[in-house]
Amino acid sequence: KQEVTQIPAALSVPEGENLVLNCSFTDSAIYNLQWFRQDPGKGLTSLLLIQSSQREQTSGRLNASLDKSSGRSTLYIAASQPGDSATYLCAVRPYNQGGKLIFGQGTELSVKP
Amino acid sequence: DAGVTQSPTHLIKTRGQQVTLRCSPKSGHDTVSWYQQALGQGPQFIFQYYEEEERQRGNFPDRFSGHQFPNYSSELNVNALLLGDSALYLCASSQWDRQVYQPQHFGDGTRLSIL
Numbered sequence: 001k002q003e004v005t006q007i008p009a010a011l012s013v014p015e016g017e018n019l020v021l022n023c024s025f026t027d028s029a030i031y032n033l034q035w036f037r038q039d040p041g042k043g044l045t046s047l048l049l050i051q052s053s054q055r056e057q058t059s060g061r062l063n064a065s066l067d068k069s070s071g072r073s074t075l076y077i078a079a080s081q082p083g084d085s086a087t088y089l090c091a092v093r094p095y096n097q098g099g100k101l102i103f104g105q106g107t108e109l110s111v112k113p
Numbered sequence: 114d115a116g117v118t119q120s121p122t123h124l125i126k127t128r129g130q131q132v133t134l135r136c137s138p139k140s141g142h143d144t145v146s147w148y149q150q151a152l153g154q155g156p157q158f159i160f161q162y163y164e165e166e167e168r169q170r171g172n173f174p175d176r177f178s179g180h181q182f183p184n185y186s187s188e189l190n191v192n193a194l195l196l197g198d199s200a201l202y203l204c205a206s207s208q209w210d211r212q213v214y215q216p217q218h219f220g221d222g223t224r225l226s227i228l
Contacts, residue, residue, distance in 0.1 A: 004155070031213045043119075043203055043221040044156070051214065089155055091217075098169045099146060099212035101205075103155030 002027045002094050006104035014112050017080050021107045023073040023090035031093045033073050034101065035064050038087045047088075048075070080111045115140060117206050117220035125226045126194050134189040134223045138206030142218070144168075145187040147179060148203040150222070156203055162187050163209045191225075199227045 003026045013019050023033070032051045036044040048057045048064040050073070056065040063076040073090055087108045091101040118137045126132050138145050144163045148156035158171035162181035181187045185206075191198055201222045207215060 034216055036219075041201075041224065043117075044219040046216045046218065049216040091155075093213060099144060099161055099207050099209075099217070100158045100169055100171070101146075101148075101156075101217055102158070105153070105155045 002030075002092065002102050004090060004092055004102050004104040006088075006090060006107050008107060009105065010108040010110070012110040012112065013080055015080060015082060017111075018076070018078050019080055019109075021075040021077070021088050021090075021109070023075070023104055025071045025073075025092050025102075027094065028068045028071055029095040030068065031095065033064075033066055034091050034093070035062075035073075035075050036089045036091065038089060038106070040086075044089065077109075080109075082111045082113050085109055085111050117204055117218050119202075119204050119220035119223050121223060122221065123224045123226075125228060127228050128194055128196060130194050131190065131192045132194060132225060134191075134202050134204075134225070135186065136189070136204030136206075136220060137186045138204075139218050142206035142208055143185050144207045144209045144212055145181060145185065146205045146207070146217070147187070147189045148205065148219075149173070150201040150203060152200070159189070194227050196227050198225065200225060 035047040050066040061078040087106040089106040091103040146161040147159040150156040160170040165181045203222045204220045
């Protein structure tokens, strides 16, 4: 059974710091992994999608990596800003389960001015 | 180009009642998935609809049912509401024949509170 874990559950950093969020999954049979941002009480905004054949994806100050064999992904945020404060969720799309996503519990990030 | 839209945004019900939530997919998408997100948790997959049929279902009781219309919009129905059904209900849409390789797009959700 696929399980997705995100550590830490919460993180507080000063503005300008570079930071890394971690995501691990137990079964490497996945099509891809997706990172999302969620503001309080809101829906999910897709940040990055990494296909299983890829090692990393970049968008602006965000860089996501994927090591499928070890079941790990990281989301690197450069030069953090208070506007980056949100909950970050990772989700995997397992083989043979259609479009179903399995999510971690998220990391709540707070960037202090 | 409108994204995924959900209604209502917030709903308050009492135990035992029934509720219907609605979702319109992003333009060009034909597949709708529903997720339940309890406070402080990641979303949990409820089910997915394509061509007006339930194609896949997560570990949710039969009290949770759905429907998809010819215009691809969808409804989620929950009967005999329990306090534990209080959650944010998220709808996601995709294209059936490309969904495993494309990012999933979500709506802003419906916040359901059970008193």
